[in-house]
Amino acid sequence: MIExxxxxxxxxxxxxxxxxxxxxxFRAEDGAITGLLGPNGAGKTTTMRILYTLMKADQGSVLVxxxxxxxxxxxxxxxxxxxxxxxxxxxxxxxxENITYFGRLHGMDEASIRINTDRLVEALGMADFIxxxxxxxxxxxxxxxxxxxxxxxNPKNVVLDEPTNGLDVMTTRALRDFLKTLRAEGRCVxxxxxxxxxxxxxxxxxxxxxKGRVTTQGSPDELLKQTGESTLEDAxxxxxxxxxxxxx
Amino acid sequence: MRTLMTVMIKELTETFRDRKIIIxxxxxxxxxxxxxxxxxxxxxxxxxxxQLESELSLPVLGADYAPNLVAYLSTQNIRIEPPPADxxxxxxxxxxxxxxxxxxxxxxxxxxxxxxxxxxxFDSSRQDTQIPLRRVERALVGYSRQxxxxxxxxxxxxxxxxxxxxxxxxxxxxxxxxxxxxxxFLPYLLILTAFLGGAYLVMxxxxxxxxxxxxxxxxxxxxxxxxxxxxxxxxxxxxxMLVLLLTLLSFxxxxxxxxxxxxxxxxxxxxxxxxxxxxxLPMVLxxxxxxxxxSASVKSxxxxxxxxxxxxxLPVLPTAILLVNPVKNALWMFATPFLAQNQLILMVLRAExxxxxxxxxxxxxxxxxxxxxxxxxxxxxxSERLAISA
Numbered sequence: 001m002i003e004x005x006x007x008x009x010x011x012x013x014x015x016x017x018x019x020x021x022x023x024x025x026f027r028a029e030d031g032a033i034t035g036l037l038g039p040n041g042a043g044k045t046t047t048m049r050i051l052y053t054l055m056k057a058d059q060g061s062v063l064v065x066x067x068x069x070x071x072x073x074x075x076x077x078x079x080x081x082x083x084x085x086x087x088x089x090x091x092x093x094x095x096x097e098n099i100t101y102f103g104r105l106h107g108m109d110e111a112s113i114r115i116n117t118d119r120l121v122e123a124l125g126m127a128d129f130i131x132x133x134x135x136x137x138x139x140x141x142x143x144x145x146x147x148x149x150x151x152x153x154n155p156k157n158v159v160l161d162e163p164t165n166g167l168d169v170m171t172t173r174a175l176r177d178f179l180k181t182l183r184a185e186g187r188c189v190x191x192x193x194x195x196x197x198x199x200x201x202x203x204x205x206x207x208x209x210x211k212g213r214v215t216t217q218g219s220p221d222e223l224l225k226q227t228g229e230s231t232l233e234d235a236x237x238x239x240x241x242x243x244x245x246x247x248x
Numbered sequence: 249m250r251t252l253m254t255v256m257i258k259e260l261t262e263t264f265r266d267r268k269i270i271i272x273x274x275x276x277x278x279x280x281x282x283x284x285x286x287x288x289x290x291x292x293x294x295x296x297x298x299q300l301e302s303e304l305s306l307p308v309l310g311a312d313y314a315p316n317l318v319a320y321l322s323t324q325n326i327r328i329e330p331p332p333a334d335x336x337x338x339x340x341x342x343x344x345x346x347x348x349x350x351x352x353x354x355x356x357x358x359x360x361x362x363x364x365x366x367x368x369x370f371d372s373s374r375q376d377t378q379i380p381l382r383r384v385e386r387a388l389v390g391y392s393r394q395x396x397x398x399x400x401x402x403x404x405x406x407x408x409x410x411x412x413x414x415x416x417x418x419x420x421x422x423x424x425x426x427x428x429x430x431x432x433f434l435p436y437l438l439i440l441t442a443f444l445g446g447a448y449l450v451m452x453x454x455x456x457x458x459x460x461x462x463x464x465x466x467x468x469x470x471x472x473x474x475x476x477x478x479x480x481x482x483x484x485x486x487x488x489m490l491v492l493l494l495t496l497l498s499f500x501x502x503x504x505x506x507x508x509x510x511x512x513x514x515x516x517x518x519x520x521x522x523x524x525x526x527x528x529l530p531m532v533l534x535x536x537x538x539x540x541x542x543s544a545s546v547k548s549x550x551x552x553x554x555x556x557x558x559x560x561x562l563p564v565l566p567t568a569i570l571l572v573n574p575v576k577n578a579l580w581m582f583a584t585p586f587l588a589q590n591q592l593i594l595m596v597l598r599a600e601x602x603x604x605x606x607x608x609x610x611x612x613x614x615x616x617x618x619x620x621x622x623x624x625x626x627x628x629x630x631s632e633r634l635a636i637s638a
Contacts, residue, residue: 052468054635077470084468086461092265093258104254105471150465 001188002028002051002157007060009046020046021057022212028190028205030156033183035203036192039240043212044192045085048161051190052082064157078106081155083163087146091135095126095145098134099152106153113152120148123178140171147175158182160191164198176202200232210240251471255479260486263449273448274491277441278498285502303327304380309335310350314358317350317366317391324387339371345380346370361399432567434499435593438492438524439563439586442531445491446484447556450536453480454543455552458634467635477540477629481622484536485529492528496521520596527592530614534585537621544628566590582606583613 009021021043028034036044049055051062053073062069064076089098096117103113121130124144129137134145143163151158163179164172179202182189193199199206200220207217216226216239227235263269307329311318318328332338335347347369351357357364368384370377397407454477457463467473500516538559543552566587575581577595582588588610595602628634 049636054464054468055632074470074472077468080468082465082468084464086464088460088462090258090262090462092262097258097261101254101258102465102469105251105466105469105476107250107470146465 001030001063001065002034002159002190003063004047004051005061005063007047007050007062008058009043009050009055010058019212021050023060024209024212024214025060026205026207026214026217028188030188031183031186032204033179033189033191033202034205034207035199036190036207036209037194037196037199037236038192038209039194042194042209042240044194044209045161047209048159048190048192049084052080052084052159053077054084078153079155079157081151081153081158083147083150083160085161087143089134089137089142089145089149092133094133095130095137095141095148098145099149102149103152108153116152116154117148120151123181124148125174139166140168143167143171143175147178155187157188158190160189162193163191164193164195172198196233196236208236208239215239215241249475251475252479252482255471255476256483256486259449259453259480259483263483263487269448273445273487274494277437277445277491278494281495281498282502282505285499286506289506301325304346304383305329305344306346306348306384307332307335307338307344308348308350310352310354313350313352313354314364314366317388320391321348321387324383324390326384326387335369339369342371342374342376345374345377346384348384434597435590436563436567438495438528438593439531439589440560441495442488442492442528442589443535443563444539444556444559446488446532446536447539447559449487450480450484450539451543451549451552453483454540455546455549459549464635473629474626477544477626478622481533481536481540481625484539485532488532488536489525489529492525492532493521496524523596523602524593527589527596527610530611530618531585531589533615533618534621537618537625541621541625541628544625544631544634562586563589579605579609582610585614585617588613 004027005025007021007024008019011018011020024043024047026034036047038044046055050057051064051069053069053076056070064079067076067079069076089095090101093101099117099120100113103116108116117130121127124147126141126144126148129141134142137145143166147160147163150160160179164175167175179189179191183204191199191202203220205217205219206223208215208223216223218226220232223235223239224230224232227238229235229238304326306321306326308318308321309331311328311331322328332344332347335349338344338347349367349369351365351367354364354366366388368381368388370381396410400407400410454463457466466476496516500521503516539552539555542555543549546552546555563586566584567590570587570590577591581591592602592606592610
């Protein structure tokens, strides 16, 4: 379970201070998929970076399975499987070597790395390219490898920043099924997206973020009810504010 | 420690899979060495031979005033040329190295047994002038001494009386030391190789990885950032030492093929190679730690590379300072980066003994500086900015 309470984050730039996250709170339950939905630049990636300990919040706290991300950063990183927005592979290593490298960095022994890798290869359908060097991989193959790399240590909590970005329909579907298995296994899954259909089709709990704030949250049905709209798309547009430019 | 090894092995695996890096980074210098040794040896030898033994052309102004002197010079393998129209142009255009001018009053002075004036015109800033100048000087001194002796004898005086002190020379420089002078370029080459040999790897491992956006997932793992950074530094050190080892072995091999010239009979022992590697190890650490520090503080690989120009000049500094202001070896030198390596490498090349105090001072200072740079780099690695690529 992941719990974010009143997160704030500012950046100093040449032109002044930018408030990226301005009081974000929500809770992601185990055995559920929580979706962070918001337009580009809403603060989704920054929120996630604070959550996986890469950034420190100016204010507020994040608890992962009861552990604080600032006080127990190392322990928290062990509990998390992270697919960041920036997720390049090492192109002179094979997909398997990429995954093994991360397994070793998680302190796993070679046997467990092999077992977990084989399991992920099976689940994600990577058998035909697992031992090829990643140079020249398609977007789908790269994303699958990056996900396998993020989950090699079999983490209880899974955080994915825009996992379906740039994927074709078939790969997106396969990925959705994979995420549903993760949910069925009782894991806590958080993913971010700016694509409303995607979140609607997959998530049990939707958190709409705009301009660094949570504008509304709840199940897809609750969202429709709260906004008084008939389609999720309209609900989304209304939730983030009509003046926002939305990419769906 | 396990993380360090994991990162190191991964970085080296990646590097060794890139054929271009192997050729440019690892093999270029070692392959260049034989060309340098054989080429330089041959060139130096042929130049010395031609300048020492060939006939020297010497334009003489006012040859008519001293026909005997001119005739004497002709017997010294010097060909007398007619006076040129523009003396200074001849020198500055480098057409002739030396010109002799005989004074108008030469004949008068000579007859009255006064010191007659001749003037040698040359350009001291040109290396090429040294040998011709010395040949002309020696010929003139020889002629002067001969004529002086005749004058003394004519007056019934023993010419030896004129020489209160007889100076003779004995060169005590060892063969190794004399060759060491020829190898003045070697310390620079070795220090530069040590300092920047791992540059590509270490800049790519931090600035490059950040630019390619693979640093963020790496730093999201529980592996400690210091261990990750140390692994990258260690990989670059291994690579740098490998380049050095290959370079030194290449020197050893090249010298065995030299049959003539100044490098003939030169030998690089395995002991000397071992000593040189120990001397250069702190340099490798300093270089890679410094480059990591730079890579962690800049925005892109390109920006990191822009520091290379200034870094390449650093190893030249001590050599340049010593050239202008030569000083004797003192202990503080062994604690000064670049200067210390320069002095120690020369000592090994001259087969001089390095004392324990000198070793201790050097290794202490070298690894100390490396450790300081490592700490600064480590603190930069902990900054929030590092992981965020875009």
